Amino acid sequence: MHRLKSVARAILLLFTAAQASACGDDGTHDHGRRAAPPVPLSPPTRPLQWGDINILHTTDTHGWLLGHQKKSFPEPNYSGDLGDFASFVSHMKQSAIDRDADLLLVDTGDLHDGTGLSDGFPPGGIDGHDSNQFLAQVPYDVMAIGNHELYIYANALDMHTNFAPQLKGRYLTSNVNITVADKQGNPVSIPLGNRFAKFKTRKGRRVTAFGVLFNFTSNDKNTTVQQVSDMVNEKWFHDAIQDEPDFFLVTGHMPVQRDDFPLVFNAIRAVHSTTPIVILGGHSHIRDCVQLDGRSMALESGRYMETIGWMSMDLDKRGSKKDLKFSRRYLDANRVTYEFHSRKRSSKFSTSLGRRITNGLLDLAKRFDLDFMFGTAPQDYVINQAPYPSNQSLLSLYAEQVVPVALSVNNTRSSIPSYFVTNSGSQRFDVFAGPFTRNDQIVASPFTNKFLFISNVTLSSATSVLPILNSQGELRRSVDDLDRREKELYAGGNIDIRFRQWLEAMDKRMGEEKRAAGNLTLGYVTHDSCPGVGDDIPHAPLPFFSLPDFIASGVPSVTSDTPIDFIFVDFIQDQLLNVLNSVQKDRVFSADDVQVYSTLLTNQVFGVYAQEAWN
Numbered sequence: 001m002h003r004l005k006s007v008a009r010a011i012l013l014l015f016t017a018a019q020a021s022a023c024g025d026d027g028t029h030d031h032g033r034r035a036a037p038p039v040p041l042s043p044p045t046r047p048l049q050w051g052d053i054n055i056l057h058t059t060d061t062h063g064w065l066l067g068h069q070k071k072s073f074p075e076p077n078y079s080g081d082l083g084d085f086a087s088f089v090s091h092m093k094q095s096a097i098d099r100d101a102d103l104l105l106v107d108t109g110d111l112h113d114g115t116g117l118s119d120g121f122p123p124g125g126i127d128g129h130d131s132n133q134f135l136a137q138v139p140y141d142v143m144a145i146g147n148h149e150l151y152i153y154a155n156a157l158d159m160h161t162n163f164a165p166q167l168k169g170r171y172l173t174s175n176v177n178i179t180v181a182d183k184q185g186n187p188v189s190i191p192l193g194n195r196f197a198k199f200k201t202r203k204g205r206r207v208t209a210f211g212v213l214f215n216f217t218s219n220d221k222n223t224t225v226q227q228v229s230d231m232v233n234e235k236w237f238h239d240a241i242q243d244e245p246d247f248f249l250v251t252g253h254m255p256v257q258r259d260d261f262p263l264v265f266n267a268i269r270a271v272h273s274t275t276p277i278v279i280l281g282g283h284s285h286i287r288d289c290v291q292l293d294g295r296s297m298a299l300e301s302g303r304y305m306e307t308i309g310w311m312s313m314d315l316d317k318r319g320s321k322k323d324l325k326f327s328r329r330y331l332d333a334n335r336v337t338y339e340f341h342s343r344k345r346s347s348k349f350s351t352s353l354g355r356r357i358t359n360g361l362l363d364l365a366k367r368f369d370l371d372f373m374f375g376t377a378p379q380d381y382v383i384n385q386a387p388y389p390s391n392q393s394l395l396s397l398y399a400e401q402v403v404p405v406a407l408s409v410n411n412t413r414s415s416i417p418s419y420f421v422t423n424s425g426s427q428r429f430d431v432f433a434g435p436f437t438r439n440d441q442i443v444a445s446p447f448t449n450k451f452l453f454i455s456n457v458t459l460s461s462a463t464s465v466l467p468i469l470n471s472q473g474e475l476r477r478s479v480d481d482l483d484r485r486e487k488e489l490y491a492g493g494n495i496d497i498r499f500r501q502w503l504e505a506m507d508k509r510m511g512e513e514k515r516a517a518g519n520l521t522l523g524y525v526t527h528d529s530c531p532g533v534g535d536d537i538p539h540a541p542l543p544f545f546s547l548p549d550f551i552a553s554g555v556p557s558v559t560s561d562t563p564i565d566f567i568f569v570d571f572i573q574d575q576l577l578n579v580l581n582s583v584q585k586d587r588v589f590s591a592d593d594v595q596v597y598s599t600l601l602t603n604q605v606f607g608v609y610a611q612e613a614w615n
């Protein structure tokens with residue numbers, strides 16, 4: 001169980017740190033940095049297409065509320081922070097009034113786990129508690145729960161008691177319950193937020209909204225996730241869809257393709273064959289769109305405040321069977337984009353709410369000491385964009401330098417030759433040139449595993465383990481086994497496979513040629529299943545390289561029969577012992593032979609290394 005949870009946690013995110021510049025203590029909080037992104041950005045060229053109903057969509061923000069503040073491309077494309085976004089929303093709401101249209105704002109979950117703003121709280125705190133207060137200040141019409149709200153009961157309870165009430169009935173958790181004590185102290189399971197909401201838009205259009213979570217199985221005790229296929233058979237659900245609204249707003253933390261939105265869609269269509277249905281999804285961190293019929297559109301809007309999704313729909317006469325007119329767009333989340341689409345000059349752009357949110361987030365970063373600097377990274381180190389092994393690979397740096405150097409500090413065993421193996425999923429996010437802060441460490445390397453070792457393993461036995469570990473992954477016997485394993489990871493919340501497939505596919509579509517042409521900037525290149533071009537700005541894709549499942553340190557220069565310390569992370573212990581016992585017959589190694597190598601945990605070694613090597 002714990003293992004599965006770590007696998008699930010070993011997935012998520014893959015980009016940089018929200019590096020907040022410290023506030024001056026002059027009390028004015030006029031952050032010059034916010035006036036413009038760190039590098040000049042080119043604006044979009046096509047205005048948005050507005051309709052009767054217009055929607056701005058965020059998803060999988062994972063604490064990236066100060067945006068992406070590194071200078072390496074394409075990070076500046078995602079430099080807008082939540083304050084900038086709030087200003088954008090205000091201007092777009094005014095635009096909607098000017099156009100006599102409706103504008104709704106929707107988020108589809110995963111507010112926890114990703115940056116220091118959510119995860120860098122002092123001991124005794126609750127993940128996301130402080131950062132979520134800023135999201136609550138943005139006028140969301142509907143928010144849906146994500147799986148990252150449910151790995152730890154205390155976080156789920158915080159969402160139930162402190163966050164959901166601020167949404168006034170619009171924090172939707174259609175298939176998610178939490179168990180709390182009732183007035184008599186007896187445990188009682190109740191919806192964590194609200195199962196559905198019925199409301200009217202500013203223009204008086206009637207909306208019936210849901211917030212559905214995929215079949216998630218790694219939720220903490222005392223939280224319940226009902227399978228989507230069961231949810232659509234619930235009486236409350238059938239009651240909720242009986243009356244026909246002007247449109248259904250089916251939000252959820254679930255990918256819009258290859259998951260269960262069709263179950264909800266079909267259940268509604270069985271009762272209302274022509275009512276417009278808008279679907280907003282998330283979770284797999286990609287940009288995606290599909291139409292399940294001509295009177296519906298489903299949009300998914302990326303991750304980490306990199307992408308803001310836009311959808312518009314024109315309504316027609318009730319009962320009409322004609323295809324509805326829709327549009328969708330994936331905006332790069334930066335101020336240049338926001339100013340272009342809201343037609344506000346930079347000097348007129350920030351609203352007072354926007355400024356308050358930005359300054360509040362910067363204060364939070366300061367309170368959590370996220371700017372504490374371990375050292376200065378000499379170059380970018382990337383996970384997917386460079387081959388492994390190579391000098392640009394974060395995984396090479398980690399296994400060959402970071403861990404060996406950090407573990408040798410104050411360690412009585414450091415004079416004994418050693419060899420280190422870990423899983424490649426052990427790092428979450430790239431490290432970019434420039435200051436390496438506490439926030440960067442949380443973003444890149446958040447997992448809290450122990451470093452273990454077995455002494456007196458011959459070097460040749462230790463080094464034979466790695467290729468076998470890696471081939472086990474590749475050969476994994478049958479397609480069925482592979483499929484079962486993937487399903488298991490997926491049910492636990494791991495979307496790494498899908499996200500990396502998406503990156504690989506965009507690079508394969510002539511990525512190299514597009515980069516070589518030199519007339520496009522780097523970024524996401526979306527090929528979804530909706531008509532027309534979705535990306536607001538045409539980009540060339542980032543390079544993509546596949547990775548082995550396991551990686552290792554350099555081999556010590558001793559003879560192959562020399563006894564060494566064989567170091568590894570606790571996460572892979574069982575698998576590693578099995579393989580070690582298959583490559584040599586001198587001894588049978590068991591858990592009794594395993595000792596703790598260091599008091600450092602995996603989430604601390606980068607900082608120690610940066611202090612040693614990057615100072």
Ligand SMILES: *[C@@H]1O[C@H](CO)[C@@H](O)[C@H](O)[C@H]1NC(C)=O
Binds near residue numbers: 074076336337521537
């Ligand atoms: C995005 O990043 C590229 C560099 O890859 C930069 O040239 C461009 O101006 C950035 N901004 C926008 C809005 O695309």
Ligand SMILES: *[C@@H]1O[C@H](CO)[C@@H](O)[C@H](O)[C@H]1NC(C)=O
Binds near residue numbers: 181
């Ligand atoms: C679940 O919560 C109830 C009520 O707070 C508590 O009595 C019970 O011990 C909890 N169950 C578990 C498995 O923690």
Ligand SMILES: *[C@@H]1O[C@H](CO)[C@@H](O)[C@H](O)[C@H]1NC(C)=O
Binds near residue numbers: 190191224
């Ligand atoms: C969720 O809570 C409601 C209200 O207490 C209860 O009727 C329902 O059975 C619960 N659902 C699940 C799946 O536990």
Ligand SMILES: *[C@@H]1O[C@H](CO)[C@@H](O)[C@H](O)[C@H]1NC(C)=O
Binds near residue numbers: 215229258
């Ligand atoms: C969710 O679980 C139900 C019931 O086991 C199953 O029918 C459905 O296919 C599952 N959904 C996915 C995407 O695996």
Ligand SMILES: *[C@@H]1O[C@H](CO)[C@@H](O)[C@H](O)[C@H]1NC(C)=O
Binds near residue numbers: 390
């Ligand atoms: C990697 O860096 C090392 C040390 O600076 C250098 O000797 C080596 O040639 C580099 N390798 C490549 C492939 O650039």
Ligand SMILES: *[C@@H]1O[C@H](CO)[C@@H](O)[C@H](O)[C@H]1NC(C)=O
Binds near residue numbers: 409410608
């Ligand atoms: C190593 O020991 C020194 C002296 O006790 C201490 O200041 C330092 O923090 C230690 N470093 C690590 C990584 O444990």
Ligand SMILES: *[C@@H]1O[C@H](CO)[C@@H](O)[C@H](O)[C@H]1NC(C)=O
Binds near residue numbers: 456563586587
């Ligand atoms: C180390 O292992 C060898 C055989 O693999 C054994 O002969 C030797 O006694 C062991 N030494 C220690 C200190 O455990």
Ligand SMILES: *[C@@H]1O[C@H](CO)[C@@H](O)[C@H](O)[C@H]1NC(C)=O
Binds near residue numbers: 520
């Ligand atoms: C970029 O250059 C390529 C190759 O010269 C050309 O085919 C393509 O149309 C250009 N794209 C843009 C957006 O200018």
Ligand SMILES: [Zn+2]
Binds near residue numbers: 062110283284303
């Ligand atoms: Zn997510």
Ligand SMILES: [Zn+2]
Binds near residue numbers: 282
């Ligand atoms: Zn998720």
